[in-house]
Amino acid sequence: EPEVTQTPSHQVTQMGQEVILRCVPISNHLYFYWYRQILGQKVEFLVSFYNNEISEKSEIFDDQFSVERPDGSNFTLKIRSTKLEDSAMYFCASSYPDLGQYFGPGTRLTVT
Amino acid sequence: AQTVTQSQPEMSVQEAETVTLSCTYDTSESDYxxxxxxxxxxxxxxxxxxxxxxxQQNATENRFSVNFQKAAKSFSLKISDSQLGDAAMYFCALNDYKLSFGAGTTVTVRA
Known part of the structure; x- marks a missing residue:
């Protein structure tokens, strides 16, 4: 069964450093998303991406964040200058219209 | 704005028994x-x-079924014949252009 994959599974970085989180969505899906979950809290929407552009973004997704789909398979989330409060689990998800979003296993980001 | 509310932080169920998780939501959309x-x-x-x-028909997937009450904006999940592997946090979510999640319910299954 096709699945969303994410790398790395765990990333440790120092405050102020740039990180890139990578995702490979399910191949025939058209919509791509990033969510984050701070430990013990609910899952929060960051951004959605369709047709090679951002379709929606939340107030969390400020100028420090960017997304790209550099080729036909990868979907990346970049955080330019990480802060302590960026420590969270980051989930990539993809969907075909209206069939539910399928999540990757997540990347645990720790900012020290 | 969309909101999703799960009012039960924790639920416990005996193995093989049934547990129902509650969820209410609010949206201005008619199709979601x-x-x-x-x-x-x-x-x-x-x-x-x-x-x-x-x-109108409630969805069912094996031991999981929902009770969807559109007018009441209620969407509960029933887990039948609970198994140890069902122990987890369960999130209700509403989809417009993004998923809005509830706070979650932790389900514990007692052997």
Missing amino acids: YLFWYKQPPSRQMILVIRQEAYK
């Missing part, structure tokens, strides 16, 4: 989708079941 996701300790988010708002 509702989902239940399971998050085990691994923190993977697993899609359990989906319901289309324009369908």
Whole structure:
């Protein structure tokens, strides 16, 4: 069964450093998303991406964040200058219209 | 704005018994989708079941079923014949252009 994959599974970085989180969505899906979950809290929407552009973004997704789909398979989330409060689990998800979003296993980001 | 409310932080069920998780939501849309996701300790988010708002028939997936009451904006999940592997956090979610999640319900299964 096709699945969303994410790398790395765990990333440790120092405050102020740039990180890139990578995702490979399910191949025939058209919509791509990033969510984050701070430990013990609910899952929060960051951004959605369709047709090679951002379709929606939340107030969390400020100028420090960017997304790209550099080729036909990868979907990346970049955080330019990480802060302590960026420590969270980051989930990539993809969907075909209206069939539910399928999540990757997540990347645990720790900012020290 | 969309909101999703799960009023039960924790539920406990005996193995082989049935447990029902509550969810209420608010949206101004007439056409939308509702989902239940399971998050085990691994923190993977697993899609359990989906319901289309324009369908009156309640969705069922094996031991999982929903009671969808559109007028009341209620979407509960019933887990029948509970198994130890069902122990997890369960999130209700509402889909417009993004998923809005509830705070989650932790389900514990007693052997």
